[in-house]
Each structure stands twice: as structure tokens, then as C-alpha cells.
Amino acid sequence: MSEPLRLLLVDDHPVVRRGLRAMFEDRSDMLVVDEASDGRAALDILRNTVVQVVLMDLRMKSGMDGVTATREITALPEPPAVLVLTVYDTDADILAAVEAGATGYMLKDSPPEQLCEAVRSAALGETALGPDVAARLFDRLRAPTEALSPREAEILRLLSQGLSNRALSRELFISEATVKTHLVHIFDKLGVDNRTAAISTALQRGIIRTE
Amino acid sequence: MSEPLRLLLVDDHPVVRRGLRAMFEDRSDMLVVDEASDGRAALDILRNTVVQVVLMDLRMKSGMDGVTATREITALPEPPAVLVLTVYDTDADILAAVEAGATGYMLKDSPPEQLCEAVRSAALGETALGPDVAARLFDRLRAPTEALSPREAEILRLLSQGLSNRALSRELFISEATVKTHLVHIFDKLGVDNRTAAISTALQRGIIRTE
DNA sequence: TCGCGAGTCAATCGAACGATTGATGCGTGA
DNA sequence: TCACGCATCAATCGTTCGATTGACTCGCGA
Numbered sequence: 001m002s003e004p005l006r007l008l009l010v011d012d013h014p015v016v017r018r019g020l021r022a023m024f025e026d027r028s029d030m031l032v033v034d035e036a037s038d039g040r041a042a043l044d045i046l047r048n049t050v051v052q053v054v055l056m057d058l059r060m061k062s063g064m065d066g067v068t069a070t071r072e073i074t075a076l077p078e079p080p081a082v083l084v085l086t087v088y089d090t091d092a093d094i095l096a097a098v099e100a101g102a103t104g105y106m107l108k109d110s111p112p113e114q115l116c117e118a119v120r121s122a123a124l125g126e127t128a129l130g131p132d133v134a135a136r137l138f139d140r141l142r143a144p145t146e147a148l149s150p151r152e153a154e155i156l157r158l159l160s161q162g163l164s165n166r167a168l169s170r171e172l173f174i175s176e177a178t179v180k181t182h183l184v185h186i187f188d189k190l191g192v193d194n195r196t197a198a199i200s201t202a203l204q205r206g207i208i209r210t211e
Numbered sequence: 212m213s214e215p216l217r218l219l220l221v222d223d224h225p226v227v228r229r230g231l232r233a234m235f236e237d238r239s240d241m242l243v244v245d246e247a248s249d250g251r252a253a254l255d256i257l258r259n260t261v262v263q264v265v266l267m268d269l270r271m272k273s274g275m276d277g278v279t280a281t282r283e284i285t286a287l288p289e290p291p292a293v294l295v296l297t298v299y300d301t302d303a304d305i306l307a308a309v310e311a312g313a314t315g316y317m318l319k320d321s322p323p324e325q326l327c328e329a330v331r332s333a334a335l336g337e338t339a340l341g342p343d344v345a346a347r348l349f350d351r352l353r354a355p356t357e358a359l360s361p362r363e364a365e366i367l368r369l370l371s372q373g374l375s376n377r378a379l380s381r382e383l384f385i386s387e388a389t390v391k392t393h394l395v396h397i398f399d400k401l402g403v404d405n406r407t408a409a410i411s412t413a414l415q416r417g418i419i420r421t422e
Numbered sequence: 423t424c425g426c427g428a429g430t431c432a433a434t435c436g437a438a439c440g441a442t443t444g445a446t447g448c449g450t451g452a
Numbered sequence: 453t454c455a456c457g458c459a460t461c462a463a464t465c466g467t468t469c470g471a472t473t474g475a476c477t478c479g480c481g482a
Binding site for chain 2: 013015018019022023087110112115196197
Binding site for chain 2: 459
């Protein structure tokens, strides 16, 4: 009879934390040792608590977000595994989490058995992906896309707010010619030929978000 | 000692349903009588089960969505109250739910006490709004915006996918001049002056969605 | 040192956009 | 019947966009 896996739940939705806690209460091999409503609080808990798997939401309404928290958690000495549990399945979200060091990525509509399986895998250091997430990653491997440079991403963000090239140039203190040059690069990388298609594609991929 | 309020939970996320069930299990005045993962299933349950308050998510990954289900539920003879519980707080989402007959609208990050309070109000037929939602409605009353016509909304949806005016005219079998006329109307109603700003504003208001 | 990527800029030109003015036809409710 | 909203269409014109070609500078790593 081995020790139960020690879990930390991190989610800004009380309902979700409650649901997770209730789910793991049914299992004798898993123990929820604490909860946090943002990344900061999770890090504080980890300072004083032994945890093997952190179930981490990606976006919090306030406080430290899941990607930042994942990065800091996995930088700890002897870090717990981080299993991301979220509603977001965009390429950018998945990538950001994986790059931050997450061991797994599950969607919140996953059935409980799948989720528990993923927790067990994560605890063993094995990659745990929900089926939709795995499919997304496969698609991305088949059709790799180039990353935008920081400047390109900034221009795309402002563009999505409806700025003309001229307004963009003013906002960024550059010439309109430079804006156009960046846009050409952005369109190439996204495989589109106009600004509205660029915005649409970027939103779908999670490169930018509505706000 | 009165009868407990009979609740039906409708959400496509098992975790959320579990969390809600656990929360109401703490209360002797509320009883979860059943759960459903989409609107269709909820309607089926209501055919054979007495329910006083339905807690309804708005968007389901598949099956009948929350607005449609709310409309059909409130059209039943002696309908239960519908309390929408969702992560979405855009004007369009709130409006659609209210127009469909929902008695209340709460966000999923509401603390449990607030949520239970809302359930109780809904059961009494009183409007129950989360604080963020109430604020949103106040903003809207201060600055009422015109609704788009169905055709305008359709054009805006296609526009947001990146179609040029010419491509739009081809897609809809109308002239480019007609497209432009509709766009002028759309820009006026949204208070913008170009297509990208129209898309941005529409996304923020929930008039269109990324997909 | 050299090559590369990122950022910057210019000029040109055809295509597309947005604003404006004006018009027609249809369905609906008062 | 009339007025209104919605959908449709045309023409015109100035502005903006996107593609192209070409150039320069800087920082960084091999």
C-alpha cells in the first residue's frame, strides 16, 4: 500500500477547485493537499508543502497566470510535475505551457478517468496529453509555422485593435514604410494576404487574444 | 422545515458539474436532482423530473447550447427558473441569455455563497446577477448600441474570416456595392471606421466569436 | 570577420477600401 | 395606404493597403 499522490489545485474558479477536490476524494491513491486561486498563491504553498503534481489552470482572472507559475514551479529544486488543466486549446496556449515546463496538458471537459490517468502519468514524469490536445500538436508538427518576432507580434496586437498603418506608425514612432514591411512579414508567416485574415488566423492560433 | 430547492446542473465540463454538486451537498436547503452535459439532455430530464432551478452553462462543446435550451425550458408549462452560470461576460452573451428567458446570470468565478444566494433568488423568480454582470448591464444601459440586422451580422462574421469585399460579394451572391453599403451600416452601428476595428469591437462585445 | 536576422526606411503602383449620393423593391405594421 | 426598415445596386473619388524592389544599421554567433 503506497503513499497517495499529493496534489495541489490551482484555478481561479471555486467551482472547478471544488469539483476537482470531490473527484480526487473518490480515489485512495490521490490526495489533494491544498488549493490556490492563482500562481503566486501556489508558489507560496509549495514553499512549505510536499506536492507531487500541480493541476494548473492557464489563465487566471487576476494574479500570476499559469504559464508564469509553471515556469517558476519547474525551476524549483525537486519540482513537482505540472499538469495544465484548461479550456484553451490553441497552439499558442499549448506551446507556452510546454515551453514553461508543463508535463501535461488536459482540457477541462476531459472525463474524470482520463484526468486521473493524466495525473498518474505526470507524477511519473511522463507526458500526458488530452486527445484534442494531442491532435492539435500533431497538426502543428505536420505544418510547422514560423514564430513572429517580438516586434511583429506587437504590431499584430495593435493591428487587431483596428489601427490603420498610419496610426500604427504614430503609435510606435516608426515610418509607415516600416509598418508595411512588418505587415508583409506577418502575412507571409501566417500565410494570409490581408490584415483581417491575419487577425483571424492569429486569434485562432492564440497568438493574440481579444481584450 | 421546507422542501429543499430541486436543482438541475447543465454543463459540458464534468469537473464543473462535480464541483457544483459538491457545493450544494453542503446545503440542506438545496438538492441536486440530476445533471446534463447539454441542453438536449436537460430538456429530456425535465420531461420526467420536477426541478425548480436549472443551472445552465451557455456554450457546450457539442449538442444544444445554453441559449437555445433556456428558450425551450422557459417555454415549458410551469418552467423552472434558469440561472446561467458561465465564464462569458460579453454583452451579447448576457443579452442572448436574458432574451431567452433566463432569470439570472452568474460567472463561474463567483464565490459559492454568492452562487447559492443567486440560486435562492432565481427560485423566487427574482433576477440574480453577478456583480461583474450587473456592471456590464449598467454600462450598456448608459450607452445603448444598435443591433445589427441578420444580414449585417452575417457579413460581419464572414468579414472576420478575412474576406475582401469582392470575396464577400461572391460568397453571398450580391454586388460589391451592396457589401460596401452593409459595411457602412455596420461601421456606423459599431462606431468604428474600418473593418479591422469593426472586428475588434464585435469580438469584444461577443457579437462574433473566434472559431 | 562574416553572415544572418531583426528593425528601419524609401519609392512606386495597382488594387482595395471607405464615404458619399442617389435609387429601387419588398414586407410589415399602424 | 403610408412609412419604415432592410436588402439591393450604381457611380465617383480620395485614401489606404499590399506587393515589390532596394537599401542601411546593429547585434550576435560561428
